[in-house]
Amino acid sequence: MSSIHIIYASTSGHTEYVVDTLIEFLSQKTPEIAVERQRVELAKPEDLLRGDLVILGSGTWNFGGVEGQLNEYMHRYLFERAQDIDLTGKQIAFISLGDDRYYYTTRCTEKFMRFLKCSHAKMALIPLIVVNEPYGQEERIRKWGEKLIKLFEQPIPLTSSPPQHVPVA
Numbered sequence: 151m152s153s154i155h156i157i158y159a160s161t162s163g164h165t166e167y168v169v170d171t172l173i174e175f176l177s178q179k180t181p182e183i184a185v186e187r188q189r190v191e192l193a194k195p196e197d198l199l200r201g202d203l204v205i206l207g208s209g210t211w212n213f214g215g216v217e218g219q220l221n222e223y224m225h226r227y228l229f230e231r232a233q234d235i236d237l238t239g240k241q242i243a244f245i246s247l248g249d250d251r252y253y254y255t256t257r258c259t260e261k262f263m264r265f266l267k268c269s270h271a272k273m274a275l276i277p278l279i280v281v282n283e284p285y286g287q288e289e290r291i292r293k294w295g296e297k298l299i300k301l302f303e304q305p306i307p308l309t310s311s312p313p314q315h316v317p318v319a
């Protein structure tokens with residue numbers, strides 16, 4: 151059985167709503183994919199190794215007094231508790247939220263990209279970016295869910311072969 155492990159942070163409940171909408175869609179469309187969700191406050195570094203695919207979800211916050219950051223709990227998880235993890239060969243997808251009243255709208259996505267690079271993981275598909283309240287944006291979430299399902303229907307190799315060295319004559 152295929153499986154997805156979702157680790158998320160949510161202060162006012164928006165990211166949690168997106169995660170739950172996604173899980174409801176996936177469980178209806180593909181009950182053969184087991185989906186688990188976990189609040190980041192309870193996650194251990196090794197939880198990033200769970201499932202065939204890990205999804206990380208967070209809103210954009212002003213952690214440390216600076217706008218455009220990850221939710222504090224997600225920041226501390228990725229860049230403190232799990233900072234040394236090596237996710238080579240692992241696929242990750244991201245869900246980012248934000249609000250266009252802020253100058254650095256949904257810029258937590260950049261922090262997720264930084265983690266992707268540091269951990270050597272591979273991005274499974276383009277991030278789901280939800281601007282403003284997620285209520286009424288369920289169709290976008292489901293569309294992204296369809297793309298996720300396609301990943302499982304046509305599995306992309308987790309590790310690509312290293313480039314061949316062609317000797318120059």
Ligand SMILES: Cc1cc2nc3c(=O)[nH]c(=O)nc-3n(C[C@H](O)[C@H](O)[C@H](O)COP(=O)(O)O)c2cc1C
Pocket residue numbers: 159160161162163164165166208209210211212216217218219221247248249250252253254255256257282283
């Ligand atoms: C104090 C504060 C700071 C925020 N900073 C940003 C920001 O820099 N950029 C942005 O796009 N949204 C910002 N937001 C909006 C949140 O990212 C948005 O409401 C999000 O949906 C919250 O998700 P959550 O409830 O799952 O944590 C901020 C909200 C608050 C209350």
